[in-house]
Amino acid sequence: MKPIADLIIFNANELLTISGSSFKPRTGKQMDDLDIIKNGTVAVSKDKIIACGTSDEVMEKVSKTSDTVEIDASNKVVMPGFIDSHTHLVFAGSREDEFGQRIKGASYMDLLRSGGGILNTVRATRAAGKEELIKRSLGHLDTMRKFGTTTVESKSGYGLTMEDELKQLHVMKELNVIHSIEVIPTFLVHTTPPEFKSPGEYIDFVIDTMLSKMQGMAEYCDVFCEHDVFDIEQSRRLLTAAKKLGFNLKLHVDQLSDMGGAKLAASLHAVSASHLEHISREGIDALAKSGTIAILLPGATFFLGSNTYAPASEMIYRGVAVALATDFNPGSCPTESMQIILTLACLKMRMSPAQAINAATINAAHAINRADTIGSLEVGKQADVMILNVPNHKCIPYHFGVNLVQTVIKKGKIVYDGQTELVSK
Ligand code: NIG
Numbered sequence: 001m002k003p004i005a006d007l008i009i010f011n012a013n014e015l016l017t018i019s020g021s022s023f024k025p026r027t028g029k030q031m032d033d034l035d036i037i038k039n040g041t042v043a044v045s046k047d048k049i050i051a052c053g054t055s056d057e058v059m060e061k062v063s064k065t066s067d068t069v070e071i072d073a074s075n076k077v078v079m080p081g082f083i084d085s086h087t088h089l090v091f092a093g094s095r096e097d098e099f100g101q102r103i104k105g106a107s108y109m110d111l112l113r114s115g116g117g118i119l120n121t122v123r124a125t126r127a128a129g130k131e132e133l134i135k136r137s138l139g140h141l142d143t144m145r146k147f148g149t150t151t152v153e154s155k156s157g158y159g160l161t162m163e164d165e166l167k168q169l170h171v172m173k174e175l176n177v178i179h180s181i182e183v184i185p186t187f188l189v190h191t192t193p194p195e196f197k198s199p200g201e202y203i204d205f206v207i208d209t210m211l212s213k214m215q216g217m218a219e220y221c222d223v224f225c226e227h228d229v230f231d232i233e234q235s236r237r238l239l240t241a242a243k244k245l246g247f248n249l250k251l252h253v254d255q256l257s258d259m260g261g262a263k264l265a266a267s268l269h270a271v272s273a274s275h276l277e278h279i280s281r282e283g284i285d286a287l288a289k290s291g292t293i294a295i296l297l298p299g300a301t302f303f304l305g306s307n308t309y310a311p312a313s314e315m316i317y318r319g320v321a322v323a324l325a326t327d328f329n330p331g332s333c334p335t336e337s338m339q340i341i342l343t344l345a346c347l348k349m350r351m352s353p354a355q356a357i358n359a360a361t362i363n364a365a366h367a368i369n370r371a372d373t374i375g376s377l378e379v380g381k382q383a384d385v386m387i388l389n390v391p392n393h394k395c396i397p398y399h400f401g402v403n404l405v406q407t408v409i410k411k412g413k414i415v416y417d418g419q420t421e422l423v424s425k
């Protein structure tokens, strides 16, 4: 008996399966391949993909009933939902006034040193209740979903006290129940709050008092390693303690200067290292060797007005697994759209459209340890699928600044349909 499909998306001009990389992220030349099936069809039962191939191949393997939903994807691209593997989703307040100051010449770090920047958002987030944070985050998640994102990683780091960090992480837990996008929680040690005398003193407090309370609430521990924030030794001390408690590791490194952060990430066998605009040649080789994923965030480089983008092509050439993410946050990158990130990756970091799509799907799934279930369209994987209103994948970064997504399917359910504006749980 052939299994019955609940949903069949048929005749996609390009079906980007991105198959065969669930065990190892894509590197080097593999990043140019999207395993495209022309006139492809994908069949779904419950929350899983049950067949993928040409229409004839799929119809040989599955059967339909009168309840089967069929979507004609002629002239369209069908691909896995985007995975946004680095965001700061949960926060209150906004920083458009600082944006105005930056336009006039103030630097991002000057604002932070004078008690603004991240600390501005910390004040607003501390003052906000859980309900307000949930409401605001749901709005951002709706926008992300509408632009094709089906899974996000989300960092704390705007509370900095035990109570306020836990508040952010509790909000993420609740979002997972009430919204269809999956939210993967990270405890981020973001900066030193004003009630502490020095970064070293705050790191001691986090290690001695906070870390163990974050266990079970966050999968990852992350740190902002940068001049005037946390140095290499403080970051190493924190992450070594976090690793002992069972956290997987992520880092913000080499964003505004080369601190040797990529080498630190590699030596700790971190799952990912983000930013990397100023990574050194040794840093690149260290990431390639350790298998730590480089999550590049060209939206933040762009929005901070810098011309120094991460050297994506060199990283790919030297064997680093590259992922792309928005870094969605109120200071350095207030956009929920992965589509604009792909455009920036191509234009500013000279990635090809295929490399950018691999970086936003399968490699991003590896960056959150989820490549066994998401990131590609393969039999047995979770049915996180989107249909884009473009004839081929090269149009995704090319036709920029508008939403190209027509339909988003999460765990087999249509959760966004741009034609009817149907938005369900
Ligand atoms: O990844 N670099 C540090 N943290 C964030 C920005 C957070 C903020 O400015 O609020 C980032 O860019």
Ligand code: FE
Pocket: 086, 087, 088, 252, 327, 329
């Ligand atoms: Fe970030």
